[in-house]
Amino acid sequence: MSVNVNAYQQLKASLTAQGVTLLAVSKKKPIADIEALYQLGHRDFAENYVQELVEKQPQLPSDIRWYFIGHLQRNKVKYIAPFCTQIQSVDSLSLLQEINKQAQKCGRVIDVLLQVHIASEETKFGFDEQEVFSVLEQGSLFANVRIKGLMGMASFTENTDQVQREFSTLKSIFDRARQQFTELSLDTLSMGMSGDYPLALRWGSTMVRVGSLLFGARS
Numbered sequence: 440m441s442v443n444v445n446a447y448q449q450l451k452a453s454l455t456a457q458g459v460t461l462l463a464v465s466k467k468k469p470i471a472d473i474e475a476l477y478q479l480g481h482r483d484f485a486e487n488y489v490q491e492l493v494e495k496q497p498q499l500p501s502d503i504r505w506y507f508i509g510h511l512q513r514n515k516v517k518y519i520a521p522f523c524t525q526i527q528s529v530d531s532l533s534l535l536q537e538i539n540k541q542a543q544k545c546g547r548v549i550d551v552l553l554q555v556h557i558a559s560e561e562t563k564f565g566f567d568e569q570e571v572f573s574v575l576e577q578g579s580l581f582a583n584v585r586i587k588g589l590m591g592m593a594s595f596t597e598n599t600d601q602v603q604r605e606f607s608t609l610k611s612i613f614d615r616a617r618q619q620f621t622e623l624s625l626d627t628l629s630m631g632m633s634g635d636y637p638l639a640l641r642w643g644s645t646m647v648r649v650g651s652l653l654f655g656a657r658s
């Protein structure tokens with residue numbers, strides 16, 4: 440088993456003191472690793488792939504809160520809608536509509552974040568700033584989704600100035616969205632991973648998504 444218990448306990452304590460939520464990103468990691476963190480009291484786990492999540496979820500305790508953070512195709516929403524706590528990777532209005540539809544079928548309200556494209560890399564998904572505001576304007580039309588905030592991934596680079604610029608951009612979009620859409624009670628800014636979470640915290644992250652620091656490198 441490869442869970443780094445010390446790293447977990449230190450990170451968890453420091454984030455709790457700052458009022459920041461820790462998501463343990465367990466993609467490509469075995470059930471035993473998730474159970475090890477569960478035994479330490481952890482409940483918030485994040486996965487990137489629908490099939491992997493759907494296989495793992497029934498094998499693990501039902502009080503785990505599952506967050507979906509990977510790119511999500513509309514035709515796969517139905518598989519995770521029955522149990523997923525939050526979908527952070529909403530990157531189109533049509534995906535939001537599909538989540539609403541599937542949540543309604545399950546008699547649930549699913550929390551979502553809008554993914555914002557802040558990195559310089561072309562490959563990262565997400566809305567631009569204008570699109571975020573246009574989706575938020577329609578946010579209250581969906582009875583079975585609750586938009587809780589924004590999620591973003593910074594560029595994968597050693598250039599910490601660039602990473603900070605990207606996090607500060609996301610933070611400023613978040614602040615303006617909160618001011619403009621008070622009726623939505625946006626309270627979650629999900630940014631920061633193993634390599635850049637200290638910078639994300641400096642720029643106002645309320646939720647970090649940490650995988651390799653807790654579980655070791657992924658193969």
Ligand SMILES: *Cc1c(COP(=O)(O)O)cnc(C)c1O
Nearest residue numbers: 464508632633634648649650651
């Ligand atoms: C894999 C992943 C993470 C965790 O990455 P680590 O570098 O292992 O901490 C966080 N967020 C997203 C969206 C991911 O895909």
